[in-house]
């Protein structure tokens with residue numbers, strides 16, 4: 001710390017909405033002989049604790065007025081904060097107008113974000129927009145050369161420590177760090193107000209986009225070791241990787257965050273009350289095995305059997321509490337992350353033996369039907385779209401072939417289409433008895449995805465000691481329509497007996513005729529699920 005950059009703190013202004021830690025702070029400042037100015041509620045609490053305080057109204061000679069809309073918006077306050085102490089003109093202005101310097105500004109804002117989150121009415125939200133607080137924060141942060149600004153109770157101790165250590169002064173390093181934090185706070189506050197206002201006006205895509213987030217973690221690196229990265233959480237608080245509790249294991253990496261998100265969003269499609277236990281295993285944001293079964297351990301084992309090679313080092317998502325039997329199976333191979341709503345004690349104990357294995361518990365499943373926004377960044381901008389929260393799984397399914405699917409086929413078709421929604425396009429998914437048996441992902445042609453999925457199903461069969469590919473007698477889902485009959489024929493050749501796809505190709509007639517010729521049952525969903 002360079003001593004010349006130390007600035008004395010003789011007077012502090014405290015105006016806080018969230019009063020946690022206020023009394024201890026006041027006592028510590030009083031012990032350091034710092035004079036305290038404060039607004040109504042904050043002043044009252046300090047006085048009740050026996051701390052000497054001057055009310056801002058007494059300092060300015062102006063009462064708080066208009067229901068608190070005007071408290072600190074006064075030249076005596078802003079002059080005291082903004083004056084450059086080493087500028088003779090500023091010093092003269094202070095003298096002429098009897099303005100005393102304010103060296104430390106401690107403010108936290110009206111709880112606008114919390115008020116909106118509670119679902120308050122328009123008027124209440126407006127009244128919770130803080131005006132005087134951000135003004136003081138911005139003034140103090142601008143004058144960081146002389147003034148210390150604190151917007152987070154988590155910084156009270158650092159300021160007190162430094163004042164104690166230096167005999168009542170703060171360093172330029174601390175003042176700069178706190179000034180940057182102060183502008184980040186007012187920026188995020190205004191972002192929240194602006195987004196809320198746009199929503200009130202029904203503007204889905206306002207002229208100016210403001211994104212705000214809170215840094216959760218600086219990551220070791222990005223997708224690759226030469227890329228730096230961090231994770232920021234937004235205010236959506238959707239149940240998932242961002243809000244989960246990490247019970248054990250190494251720190252999550254960038255790719256872990258991405259893959260775990262994909263895994264949990266997929267498994268959340270399967271409500272345990274409807275589907276029973278379900279498990280999804282993800283590699284590089286694509287599922288390499290997904291299954292439903294009467295028990296969780298069977299769901300895991302069946303998902304794993306789909307592609308035992310790819311599952312190595314994968315991310316496992318479960319739709320219900322991790323139990324000991326499932327944990328025993330999981331620890332048999334190397335896994336990066338397990339994410340589940342909960343884990344019982346016996347399961348936790350088994351997982352604990354694998355020190356690096358990350359276990360994330362979410363407390364529940366996100367609602368796949370809830371609307372939301374997705375943001376993707378391009379070279380010079382952002383693409384914003386609704387979350388793909390739709391699924392056609394009910395009466396809107398249209399049978400287009402002579403043969404209608406059997407009950408088991410229909411159940412598997414719906415499952416396959418749900419999984420396909422979470423596979424990078426072009427997506428082809430073979431399913432048999434509630435489990436994927438072959439996934440073709442991310443190919444530039446649908447036929448290639450069909451072929452890959454079919455060959456994966458042969459590999460799965462061979463691994464299990466079967467000579468016949470598991471696609472035989474399966475059903476198949478395609479995330480978008482088959483533009484030609486070839487993709488469908490590839491599926492028929494692989495042994496699929498029923499098909500689910502959106503339909504809508506110019507050549508639907510040809511594709512339907514090919515399905516009829518091959519004796520396949522086919523349903524159209526009328527909804528596409530591209531994913532990139």
Ligand SMILES: NC(=O)c1ncn([C@@H]2O[C@H](COP(=O)(O)O)[C@@H](O)[C@H]2O)c1NC=O
Nearest residue numbers: 017040041042069071072073110131132133
């Ligand atoms: N209007 C003003 O001049 C003003 N000055 C400070 N405030 C806010 O009043 C709150 C503290 O009020 P109190 O100390 O009365 O509980 C703080 O959140 C602070 O940011 C103000 N309130 C809103 O704008």
